[in-house]
Amino acid sequence: xxxxxxxxxxxxxxxxxxxxxxxxxxxxxxxxxxxxxxxxxxxxxxxxxxxxxxxxxxxxxxxxxxxxxxxxxxxxxxxxxxxxxxxxxxxxxxxxxxxxxxxxxxxxxxxxxxxxxxxxxxxxxxxxxxxxxxxxxxxxxxxxxxxxxxxxxxxxxxxxxxxxxxxxxxxxxxxxxxxxxxxxxxxxxxxxxxxxxxxxxxxxxxxxxxxxxxxxxxxxxxxxxxxxxxxxxxxxxxxxxxxxxxxxxxxxxxxxxxxxxxxxxxxxxxxxxxxxxxxxxxxxxxxxxxxxxxxxxxxxxxxxxxxxxxxxxxxxxxxxxxxxxxxxxxxxxxxxxxxxxxxx
Amino acid sequence: xxxxxxxxxxxxxxxxxxxxxxxxxxxxxxxxxxxxxxxxxxxxxxxxxxxxxxxxxxxxxxxxxxxxxxxxxxxxxxxxxxxxxxxxxxxxxxxxxxxxxxxxxxxxxxxxxxxxxxxxxxxxxxxxxxxxxxxxxxxxxxxxxxxxxxxxxxxxxxxxxxxxxxxxxxxxxxxxxxxxxxxxxxxxxxxxxxxxxxxxxxxxxxxxxxxxxxxxxxxxxxxxxxxxxxxxxxxxxxxxxxxxxxxxxxxxxxxxxxxxxxxxxxxxxxxxxxxxxxxxxxxxxxxxxxxxxxxxxxxxxxxxxxxxxxxxxxxxxxxxxxxxxxxxxxxxxxxxxxxxxxxxxxxxxxxxxxxxxxxxxxxxxxxxxxxxxxxxxxxxxxxxxxxxxxxxxxxxxxxxxxxxxxxxxxxxxxxxxxxxxxxxxxxxxxxxxxxxxxxxxxxxxxxxxxxxxxxxxxxxxxxxxxxxxxxxxxxxxxxxxxxxxxxxxxxxxxxxxxxxxxxxxxxxxxxxxxxxxxxxxxxxxxxxxxxxxxxxxxxxxxxxxxxxxxxxxxxxxxxxxxxxxxxxxxxxxxxxxxxxxxx
Numbered sequence: 001x002x003x004x005x006x007x008x009x010x011x012x013x014x015x016x017x018x019x020x021x022x023x024x025x026x027x028x029x030x031x032x033x034x035x036x037x038x039x040x041x042x043x044x045x046x047x048x049x050x051x052x053x054x055x056x057x058x059x060x061x062x063x064x065x066x067x068x069x070x071x072x073x074x075x076x077x078x079x080x081x082x083x084x085x086x087x088x089x090x091x092x093x094x095x096x097x098x099x100x101x102x103x104x105x106x107x108x109x110x111x112x113x114x115x116x117x118x119x120x121x122x123x124x125x126x127x128x129x130x131x132x133x134x135x136x137x138x139x140x141x142x143x144x145x146x147x148x149x150x151x152x153x154x155x156x157x158x159x160x161x162x163x164x165x166x167x168x169x170x171x172x173x174x175x176x177x178x179x180x181x182x183x184x185x186x187x188x189x190x191x192x193x194x195x196x197x198x199x200x201x202x203x204x205x206x207x208x209x210x211x212x213x214x215x216x217x218x219x220x221x222x223x224x225x226x227x228x229x230x231x232x233x234x235x236x237x238x239x240x241x242x243x244x245x246x247x248x249x250x251x252x253x254x255x256x257x258x259x260x261x262x263x264x265x266x267x268x269x270x271x272x273x274x275x276x277x278x279x280x281x282x283x284x285x286x287x288x289x290x291x292x293x294x295x296x297x298x299x300x301x302x303x304x305x306x307x308x309x310x311x312x313x314x315x316x317x318x319x320x321x322x323x324x325x326x327x328x329x330x331x332x333x334x335x336x337x338x339x340x341x342x343x344x
Numbered sequence: 345x346x347x348x349x350x351x352x353x354x355x356x357x358x359x360x361x362x363x364x365x366x367x368x369x370x371x372x373x374x375x376x377x378x379x380x381x382x383x384x385x386x387x388x389x390x391x392x393x394x395x396x397x398x399x400x401x402x403x404x405x406x407x408x409x410x411x412x413x414x415x416x417x418x419x420x421x422x423x424x425x426x427x428x429x430x431x432x433x434x435x436x437x438x439x440x441x442x443x444x445x446x447x448x449x450x451x452x453x454x455x456x457x458x459x460x461x462x463x464x465x466x467x468x469x470x471x472x473x474x475x476x477x478x479x480x481x482x483x484x485x486x487x488x489x490x491x492x493x494x495x496x497x498x499x500x501x502x503x504x505x506x507x508x509x510x511x512x513x514x515x516x517x518x519x520x521x522x523x524x525x526x527x528x529x530x531x532x533x534x535x536x537x538x539x540x541x542x543x544x545x546x547x548x549x550x551x552x553x554x555x556x557x558x559x560x561x562x563x564x565x566x567x568x569x570x571x572x573x574x575x576x577x578x579x580x581x582x583x584x585x586x587x588x589x590x591x592x593x594x595x596x597x598x599x600x601x602x603x604x605x606x607x608x609x610x611x612x613x614x615x616x617x618x619x620x621x622x623x624x625x626x627x628x629x630x631x632x633x634x635x636x637x638x639x640x641x642x643x644x645x646x647x648x649x650x651x652x653x654x655x656x657x658x659x660x661x662x663x664x665x666x667x668x669x670x671x672x673x674x675x676x677x678x679x680x681x682x683x684x685x686x687x688x689x690x691x692x693x694x695x696x697x698x699x700x701x702x703x704x705x706x707x708x709x710x711x712x713x714x715x716x717x718x719x720x721x722x723x724x725x726x727x728x729x730x731x732x733x734x735x736x737x738x739x740x741x742x743x744x745x746x747x748x749x750x751x752x753x754x755x756x757x758x759x760x761x762x763x764x765x766x767x768x769x770x771x772x773x774x775x776x777x778x779x780x781x782x783x784x785x786x787x788x789x790x791x792x793x794x795x796x797x798x799x800x801x802x803x804x805x806x807x808x809x810x811x812x813x814x815x816x817x818x819x820x821x822x823x824x825x826x827x828x829x830x831x832x833x834x835x836x837x838x839x840x841x842x843x844x845x846x847x848x849x850x851x852x853x854x855x856x857x858x859x860x861x862x863x864x865x866x867x868x869x870x871x872x873x874x875x876x877x878x879x880x881x882x883x884x885x886x887x888x889x890x891x892x893x894x895x896x897x898x899x900x901x902x903x904x905x906x907x908x909x910x911x912x913x914x915x916x917x918x919x920x921x922x923x924x925x926x927x
Contacts, residue, residue, distance in 0.1 A: 044538070050540075070539070072540070072541075072542045072544050072547075072548075074538060074540075078541060080533050084531060086552060086556075087535075097541050101547060145537075146540075146541070
């Protein structure tokens with residue numbers, strides 16, 4: 001039970017913003033909707049909130065249709081990209097707005113406000129003018145405002161989109177923690193896979209108005225369903241190949257040579273080589289002579305770009321690994337069974 | 345070199361208050377203009393007037409305030425303006441919502457059509473209502489014909505209803521424009537946020553939309569109120585002798601009675617009321633205005649899909665069309681129709697279509713030497729209006745710029761209310777002041793063709809500043825900073841960033857100036873020279889003379905003025921849509 005979106009389609013004039021979108025969110029689950037900008041994520045939230053009416057398809061809550069239910073009667077929360085704080089109200093009035101609409105008594109509003117402002121760390125900000133707050137503070141006010149009426153489900157539209165990187169990383173952890181502490185059912189919309197993976201129980205990946213893959217962050221990262229998903233998740237080692245089934249296995253010819261993988265494939269395929277699968281010794285089943293083109297240090301890991309048989313491949317190693325000097329060659333090996341995935 | 349200069353001007357922009365000299369330079373022109381052509385003439389006429397009073401400067405005030413009829417005039421002026429403003433808001437706000445939030449076929453045509461009444465001179469508006477509802481208007485003539493009545497059944501002439509209707513007709517556009525424009529740029533997600541938090545349509549309107557619109561509503565209401573408060577032509581023609589606002593009373597006291605001390609005392613009273621309103625307004629709007637995230641209009645507009653919004657749209661459009669277009673249609677058609685016998689020709693009643701009223705316009709009936717054919721008056725009016733546009737924009741732009749840069753600066757706080765003063769000053773008094781003050785070299789302008797444009801500029805100036813300042817203010821400082829960091833000098837920032845962004849506001853302000861000049865009657869009635877009459881002067885002449893031919897000529901001339909003003913308005917509307925982008 002929870003939210004079920006069934007075959008929702010929505011177009012604006014000529015442009016198709018959502019095409020046959022279906023997915024579910026269970027109680028207490030945080031689902032990230034992940035996709036490049038303009039893929040229809042914000043429209044999806046507007047449809048679920050009731051602010052836009054879909055051309056076709058139905059949104060259900062606990063099995064009951066929300067068709068024809070006005071936005072203010074749905075009991076969902078929506079935190080907008082760049083927050084949409086009411087500019088003519090102070091922090092208190094912004095956060096109390098939903099409670100006042102629910103006709104809560106003055107004392108109850110005060111108590112609840114103390115709770116949520118504590119939760120987001122904004123006690124003492126009650127009288128502040130929202131226009132004078134920093135980006136991070138505005139974001140907290142927006143979060144407090146959408147949490148205050150205890151929404152059945154909270155939708156967050158790029159909640160960290162307009163913040164700088166350091167603040168983003170800190171708030172991301174905090175946000176996830178706050179949502180889990182109150183066991184909040186939530187949809188988290190973002191174009192940033194790191195954010196999605198950090199906060200979500202499950203991700204729904206969208207492209208051009210369609211859902212292209214759903215699953216846990218681990219599963220999606222381990223088994224991207226398409227070239228788009230692989231590229232979007234930052235997996236760059238994609239090579240064209242030709243597949244030929246042989247017995248129970250498949251042999252694939254690529255510029256790197258031929259490998260044998262399990263499963264049945266035929267014809268033109270794309271081979272994904274995982275970036276964390278390579279070793280700088282001869283212990284893997286497949287061995288190559290590789291020339292180091294460039295490398296960059298990224299904290300605990302480092303990223304190195306090699307040229308292997310005229311193909312650029314990027315791999316990640318722990319930072320303490322012994323890389324050859326730039327332009328020099330080394331032996332690189334990996335195991336096809338774990339390192340390779342075939343995308344059709 | 346460029347980058348160094350860019351860096352400097354960027355930091356200068358951030359700390360605008362410290363640059364000191366620029367705001368003063370911007371204020372120089374407008375203030376000099378106001379001193380020479382507002383305060384000096386006003387002071388002169390007040391001095392001359394009060395010096396005639398027997399019993400000291402205070403005696404005219406005592407006379408005015410102790411007279412029940414003058415107190416009545418003041419009270420009537422206030423409450424009819426308040427009532428008119430309220431009714432105008434009631435009619436205008438649904439229309440503003442419709443134009444701001446919805447896309448539909450004929451939207452821009454509706455917007456252009458509803459813009460026409462505002463640019464019409466008060467005398468034309470009065471004539472239009474007369475043509476629709478007056479004793480010889482369409483409705484009465486039709487009803488008399490239909491039911492064979494001896495007397496007109498609708499007696500709306502010389503009633504309060506006629507005045508209120510004309511005021512609503514006249515000023516609804518202000519609400520549609522000012523509130524609608526602001527509304528169309530409000531971020532719709534803010535109302536979305538309220539809805540998601542549990543507010544229904546009504547609560548969203550009350551708690552979110554209306555408070556956020558307040559600055560625009562108050563600005564619009566203030567303009568409407570001041571217009572109604574100083575209403576002259578409408579009251580003179582539609583109200584008849586029973587109703588007089590301060591302005592009308594000043595006119596009566598000045599022209600027929602030549603009781604200058606009382607006229608001056610009434611002017612001071614009117615000026616004081618206006619100053620109070622202006623100060624209240626500047627305080628209020630400064631407190632209410634918030635940095636709002638303005639969004640492009642297309643982003644905020646949706647189509648009329650559900651039945652409720654369609655019904656609302658149909659109702660609003662009908663009300664607007666009936667109220668705003670019917671009198672104009674009546675005016676135009678009535679000017680081609682002979683419906684009543686000419687004087688002394690009681691037997692020969694040739695009813696029907698006629699072009700006589702238009703033919704008569706170019707004829708000099710009494711072969712009078714001083715007679716100027718109305719066709720010449722049209723040329724005069726257009727020339728004066730063009731000069732007014734140039735003058736008003738040249739003076740209004742620097743003043744608005746200074747106001748937009750820093751409304752908290754001392755200079756802004758002093759000059760802002762001052763700029764609004766000409767609006768509430770009796771135009772009749774001002775006209776007299778011009779005649780009294782500008783008669784000695786080097787400022788002997790009585791015979792100058794510039795005299796009328798100068799007076800019109802004075803009347804148009806507040807409108808120009810009021811429509812330019814918000815647009816200039818809405819340009820985010822970071823755009824200017826971005827430009828100056830990229831190496832643009834302050835002048836280049838003005839040319840490449842400010843001017844293109846303000847282009848639409850300049851057009852709107854220019855239209856204001858143009859139409860105010862075309863329709864201005866109060867000051868013109870006093871200062872015009874018989875050899876250079878303007879169109880409103882001619883209309884008043886025709887309307888105040890008896891006879892069907894004169895009435896017909898007044899309608900014909902009003903129709904021509906309506907076509908010129910309306911045509912200009914439509915052209916600007918088209919140009920605006922085609923070329924000047926939204927924010």
